[in-house]
Amino acid sequence: MTRFLVTCLAACTVAFGALGQPQPYPAKPVKVVVPFAPGGGSDIAARALTAKLQESLGQPFIIENRGGAGGMVGMEIAAKSPNDGYTILIMSDSFPVIAATHKPAWDPVNSLVAVSQVSVAPFGLIVHPSVPANTVAEFIALAKSKPGAFSYGSSGNGGLTHLITEMFTQMADIKLVHVPYKSTGAALPDFLSGTIQVYVGNVSPLLPNIQSGKLKLIAVTSAERWPLLPNVPTIGETLPGFAADPWFGVFTPRGTPQPIIDKLNAAINKLKDDEDVKKNYIGQGMLPRAGTPAQFDAIVRKDYARWSKVVADIGFKPAD
Structure with missing residues (x-):
């Protein structure tokens, strides 16, 4: 009996020890906030991406379209979500534009962390x-x-x-x-x-x-x-120095653990050459892009500085 109890206790210790270990990310569905209505550019970019992320990371990536105030509603929802990697934001470069034009109190540029650029689609x-x-x-x-x-x-x-x-x-x-x-x-x-x-x-x-x-x-x-x-x-x-490369990208709330950001970034980078993703994006006039979180953060901050200057030059006020 004693030997039996010892064996059981040992088995239970192993089982509970395994259960006590944190499971690899993602261990549950991930909410994907798209701050515009279905059918827009951000929504199209998000749906092409999340279907593949679900395949590669083994958990559902569930899109929530949270439109309103030109994108600010969804951005704020994402920024104020738990920073555990289970809420991400997929958005166009309306992100630095909103930050420059409205300058909300919660500061988008520093409340959300750049994970990866996803695609680019120039204007004409x-x-x-x-x-x-x-x-x-x-x-x-x-x-x-x-x-x-x-x-x-x-x-x-x-x-x-x-x-x-x-x-x-x-x-x-x-x-x-x-x-x-x-x-x-x-x-x-x-x-x-x-x-x-x-x-x-x-x-x-x-x-x-x-x-x-x-x-x-x-x-x-x-x-x-x-x-x-x-x-x-x-x-x-014709006008040397003129350039505007509209993009789509992925963000997480500030404070999201770096290993989670790196894992999402690596998964997105792998999709850059995925034939289904390329076909979907090219059909919408976009091309896949990727890169490191630091590279994407530099793009976001450069665009924020650019649009802040334009806003100041034209004297734009949100109430206009």
Whole structure:
């Protein structure tokens, strides 16, 4: 009997010892906050990524679309979640734009930690066919000859399309009239009719209209020519120093343990060359990207500084 009890106690000690050890991350489902409605760029990027993360890490990655206030609602929810790795944020570079334009008290740039860039998707300088210009240089010359004669649409005051266009007008030293809309889709009918003549925004949804000749793509905003549109020049080829490379990326709340951040980063980096991910992103006009947390953090902070300067230069106030 004594020998039997000793054996049982030993077995129980091993069992409880094993149970007492922390299980490898992730040991339960991970909540993925997307701070915009389903169907947008952040949502598309998130769904392509999370399906593969679920496969590679062995736990469900459950998307929660928490839209509102241009992305601030979802960002704050993520920032104030437990920093245990079980809440992540997937968002576009509206992140540093919101930080620059609204400067919320909880400080997005320092409340959320950059894990990895996920993809990039440059914007295009697109004009209505009624605008007699086919290059950036021609458009700048035309706009200088007719100050305020052309209007541009944006997805809203203080949004990324607004700030990129304002950066362009500043560097080109031209005057365009800003017409804010609630979304890109809301601006499209007026753009196609010629009510507004200029738009700097995501190329992909407008490609059918560009290919049919209803709109003209003059240039892309990226620092280098876009591999998917190699014959389209960059704005920077005419205005040296101009570059805006919109991105999507993953963040966690400040204080998330570094081993968890590193594990998520490694899993995301492996997906950069995944054929399903590449096919999905290319279909949306995006290309996969990756890199270290430090590299992504540097991108976020550089963009925050850039948009803070533009905001100051144009005198933007959130209530505008």
